[in-house]
Amino acid sequence: MEISDLTPAEQRVWRAFPTGVSVDFRESADEDMAEGAHWGPERTVRASVVRALLLNGPREPGEIAALKVSGARITGLLDMPYGATESAVRLSHCHFDEVPMLYGARFRQLNLSNSVLPGLTAATVRVEGVLRLTDARIQGPVRLGGAHIAGALFMDRTHLSAPDDSEPVLQLNHAAIGDDLWAPGMRSHGQVRLDGAAVTGAVNLEEAQFHNPGSTAISALSFDTGSDLRMRFVRARGRVDLRGSRVPARFDLTRAHLSNPEGTALRVSSCTVGELWLLRGVLDGVLNLRRAHLEVLYLDPEMLPDKVFLSDLTYTTLTPHEPAERRLHMLERDPRYEPHSYEQLTAAYRRIGDDYAARRVQLAKQRRLRTTRAWYGRLWGYVQDVTVGYGFHPLRAAVWLLSLLAVGSTAYALHHPHALKPSEAPHFNPVFYTLDLLLPVISFGQEEAFAPDGWYQYLSYGLIITGWILATTVVTGVTRTVSRQ
Missing domain, CATH: 1.10.287 (Helix Hairpins)
Incomplete structure (x- = not known):
C-alpha cells in the first residue's frame, strides 16, 4: 500500500507508526465511543490500512514501531487470521464497524481499551505481553478460546452483551494466561465460559455483574488458578458453576449475591480450594458442595440457602466458631441423610477441643438416621x-x-x-x-x-x-x- 492511496487521517497514522508516536483523533476526553458510527473521514481509518501497517508497515532504523491510535473509527474488516506482528498495538477509544478477525494471530501486545466493538474473534490468539480490554463495550461474542496470553488479561469494567444468547458472550475456555485475569466491575449479559482455562496468577472479579437468568451465568468447569479467586460483591443472576476447578488460595465470595431460584446458584462440586469464604452474602438457589476438598471453610450460617448438597464434602477447619445448633442447619438442609457430613462437622469441633458441640452433632446424626428407619x-x-x-x-x-x-x-x-x-x-x-x-x-x-x-x-x-x-x-x-x- 502506498501512502498516496491514503486519506489525510490515514496518512497521520502511517507516518506515526515507524516511531511509535501516538495519534489521537479525539476532540475531548469524555467523548462517547458509541457515537463513532457518525464520525467523518477526518477521523476514519480503514481496517485494511491497519492490517498493512501491522504486517508490513514502514520501519526506521533505531526506532521501535508501534500502532498507537485513539479516537478513530475503524471501517471494514480487520482480517488477520494467523497473522503476526512484532509491533505493539493500541487501538483505544476507537469504534469498530465490523468484528475484528484475529483468529490464531500473534501480537507483542494488544490494547483495545475504551473501544466499542460489535464482537471480537480471536480464538487461539497469541499475545507475548498483556491483552487489555479495560472499559471496552463489546456488543457481540468475544471469542478467546484457546488463547495464550503470556502476561495479564485486563477486562476491568468491560461491558459484554450479544444480540442473542446462541453462544456465550465471553469464551475463554482452554485459554492460558501467564499472569492475572483482572476483571473487577465487569458487566456481562449472557454466559461467561471459562471451562478448562488456566490462570497462573489471581482472578479478580470483584463487583462484577453476570446476567443470564434461568441458565448458566458463569461456566468454569475444571478452571485452574494459581492464587486467589476474588468474587467479593459479585452479582450473578443464573448458575455459577465451578465443578472440578482448583483454587489453591482463597475463593472469596464475601457479600456476593448469587441468584438462580429455580436451580443451582453455586456449584463447587469436586473442587479443590484452599479457603472458601461464604460470608455476609445471599445465595438464592441450591448450594452444591459435593465431593469438594477444602482446607478452610469460612461459612456464615445466615448465607445458607434452603437446600445444600454436601455428599463427600471434606474440610479441615470450619470457621467462625459457632454453636452446634447453628451449624446443624447446614446438614439438615441436605435433602439426603449423609452420615459423612455429620462426621466432618464432628471432627471440626474436636480439632478445636469443643467436645460438647461434637456430642451434639453426633446426637443430631442419630436422630436424622432414625428418620430413615422402618417404624420399629x-x-x-x-x-x-x-x-x-x-x-x-x-x-x-x-x-x-x-x-x-x-x-x-x-x-x-x-x-x-x-x-x-x-x-x-x-x-x-x-x-x-x-x-x-x-x-x-x-x-x-x-x-x-x-x-x-x-x-x-x-x-x-x-x-x-x-x-x-x-x-x-x-x-x-x-x-x-x-x-x-
Whole structure:
C-alpha cells in the first residue's frame, strides 16, 4: 500500500507508526465511543490500512514501531487470521464497524481499551505481553478460546452483551494466561465460559455483574488458578458453576449475591480450594458442595440457602466458631441423610477441643438416621433418645433407674410378694428385689425367691423390660464413648 492511496487521517497514522508516536483523533476526553458510527473521514481509518501497517508497515532504523491510535473509527474488516506482528498495538477509544478477525494471530501486545466493538474473534490468539480490554463495550461474542496470553488479561469494567444468547458472550475456555485475569466491575449479559482455562496468577472479579437468568451465568468447569479467586460483591443472576476447578488460595465470595431460584446458584462440586469464604452474602438457589476438598471453610450460617448438597464434602477447619445448633442447619438442609457430613462437622469441633458441640452433632446424626428407619426402628430410636439420648446423656439412665427403683421399692414394700419356698427364702428386701428386676446381669437372690401376683406381677414384667432397655442403651453409650477415646 502506498501512502498516496491514503486519506489525510490515514496518512497521520502511517507516518506515526515507524516511531511509535501516538495519534489521537479525539476532540475531548469524555467523548462517547458509541457515537463513532457518525464520525467523518477526518477521523476514519480503514481496517485494511491497519492490517498493512501491522504486517508490513514502514520501519526506521533505531526506532521501535508501534500502532498507537485513539479516537478513530475503524471501517471494514480487520482480517488477520494467523497473522503476526512484532509491533505493539493500541487501538483505544476507537469504534469498530465490523468484528475484528484475529483468529490464531500473534501480537507483542494488544490494547483495545475504551473501544466499542460489535464482537471480537480471536480464538487461539497469541499475545507475548498483556491483552487489555479495560472499559471496552463489546456488543457481540468475544471469542478467546484457546488463547495464550503470556502476561495479564485486563477486562476491568468491560461491558459484554450479544444480540442473542446462541453462544456465550465471553469464551475463554482452554485459554492460558501467564499472569492475572483482572476483571473487577465487569458487566456481562449472557454466559461467561471459562471451562478448562488456566490462570497462573489471581482472578479478580470483584463487583462484577453476570446476567443470564434461568441458565448458566458463569461456566468454569475444571478452571485452574494459581492464587486467589476474588468474587467479593459479585452479582450473578443464573448458575455459577465451578465443578472440578482448583483454587489453591482463597475463593472469596464475601457479600456476593448469587441468584438462580429455580436451580443451582453455586456449584463447587469436586473442587479443590484452599479457603472458601461464604460470608455476609445471599445465595438464592441450591448450594452444591459435593465431593469438594477444602482446607478452610469460612461459612456464615445466615448465607445458607434452603437446600445444600454436601455428599463427600471434606474440610479441615470450619470457621467462625459457632454453636452446634447453628451449624446443624447446614446438614439438615441436605435433602439426603449423609452420615459423612455429620462426621466432618464432628471432627471440626474436636480439632478445636469443643467436645460438647461434637456430642451434639453426633446426637443430631442419630436422630436424622432414625428418620430413615422402618417404624420399629424409629420406635426403638425414640426409646434410646428419651432414655439416655443415644448414649450421649448417660446421666438420664441414672435418673430413670432411681425413679423406677423408688416406684418398685415402694410398691413391693407395701405388698410383699409371696415366697416360692418359704423355708429356704431369704429375708425379703423391697429395694434389692427391685434392683434384681431392673439389672439383668447382677443378682441379689431376691427375684428367684419371691413371685408377685396380680398387678404387681405386671409391674415386675415392666421393670424387667425397662431394665433391659436401659442396660442396652447404657452399654451402647459407653461403647461409643470408649471408641471416641
